[in-house]
Amino acid sequence: MTEAEWFDTNRAAWNARTRVHLASRFYDLTSFRAGAGSLKPIELDQVGDVRGKSLLHLQCHFGQDTLSWARLGARVTGLDLSDEAILAARALAEELSLDARFVEANVYDAPAAVGGETFDIVFTSYGVLGWLPDMTRWARAAAACLKPGGVLHLVEFHPVVWTFDDAFEHIVYPYDGHGEPILTEETGTYADRDAPVRLKEVGWNHGIGTVVTALLDAGLTLERLREIDWSPYDIFPDMAEGPSGQFRMRRFGRRLPLVYALAARRRS
Secondary structure, eight states, X not given: OOHHHHHHHHHHHHHHHHHHHTTOTTTOHHHHHTTOOOXXXXXXXXXXXXXXXXXXXXXXXXXXXXXXXXXXXXXXXEEESOXXXXXXXXHHHHHTTOOEEEEEOOGGGHHHHTTTOOEEEEEEESSOGGGOSOXXXXXXXXXXXXXXXXXXXXXXXXXXXXXXXTTXXXXXXXSOOTTOOEEEEEESBTTBTTOSOEEEEEEOOXXXXXXXXXXXXXXXXXXXXXXXXXXXXXXXXXXXXXXXXXXXXXXXXXXSOOEEEEEEEEOO
16 A cells, blocks of 8 residues: 555544544533533643643544633644544534634645644644654654744553554554554444444554654654553553543553653744
């Protein structure tokens, strides 16, 4: 497959996911429409006060987190590869009378897709990097969207979790695949395991060292890096909920990192 075919495959998968996710309990749009936010403590604590700041949300899906930042006072733009997700995001923003712009584009094309605009904050989170073959291009695109002094905030599932099989019993994938694609098929989605959809997709594993090095090479300065032994989402096998919505797999407890979070600043 060519790179264009990889992205076409993943666009189709995310279009199919979007239809399921809009109706899922996982995303709970009923509560969101009533005013609930979708952001989690990890990113809220890291990003901090966004009032009056411009924020670009890369790989925003159908915009729920993007619109949550808008509710907190940010001037937001969301960008995603999925045309159906972007259409849903625009409709949701209009329905809720929230000021937000949504752009359909490959994340690698973000600087051009947003018309060269730069932002105080570039934000991206949870299950985003694994859909991209090259961290160098991603980091350059993200850095190009930052104002001088602006900060990239990444909150992502820890790459060690993607080394396991689906049951988390055996290590079957490399911690860092160095650009080697992983082709998979699955039924259902993380938001609805029983959904009647069959998804073909292409993914890549990127170690934390590869991600950080790409950001440094793009001219950013690393300011924060945390590895976290819990997930705010109950999406892995046999998880137990601890305090404040902290989920851990029972078999691993606190011995396995599930999430990492970093902040990297563009020099003034």
